[in-house]
Amino acid sequence: MLSAEFFNRKTLKVAKELLGKVLVRKLGNKLLKGLIVETEAYLQDDPASHSYRGQTPRSIPMFGPAGHTYVYFTYGMYHCFNVVTEKEGYGGAVLVRAIEPIKGIETMQKLRNKENIRDLCSGPGKLCIAFDLGKKDNQLKLGKKNCIYIEENHTKLKMKDIVTATRIGITDAAHLPYRFYIKENKFISRK
């Protein structure tokens, strides 16, 4: 299991290194797992970031300790799941944008009301539904106690396996290359 130290580093580095790691979620007696295949970095000095204008009721978790969750509500019906990075007081986080389902796929299919495995977690809103992540999961420390954590994975990615691109769904600072995904992976939200 990744410790807080993994997340207490530069946000861009964490965003890249989260690719290929495994998100684990315990839901009662069900265990859900999925490979993180797409991420975005949000820094403090970054007009697209919720932390850009300082601490607000919504953005407070981003300024908290690394290795905690930041889950926010958007578009009136969806949630987005982030992991907080860098030292306390710095407003940084990594948005998990897409996941390749590994375990607990039937549960995800029920939660999503969708059969196609490719469609279960291929977007930030989708994966929150598939992993039952919501407001209740905001500002929690990643770990077994809170039934959300991230594991190391055997297969190591090389730099050439990672594609760097611009972020999706933003208008401010849209040119910054802060989005990362696993090359040729079938479960990313878009190219």
Added chain:
DNA sequence: AGAGCGATGGCCT
């Protein structure tokens, strides 16, 4: 395959 658009509610100015 891709563009257009409505749903829906909390946050921020």
Added chain:
DNA sequence: GGCCATCGCTCTA
């Protein structure tokens, strides 16, 4: 009151 770190449906091809 306007704006969203979105999604899924519909329409056109």
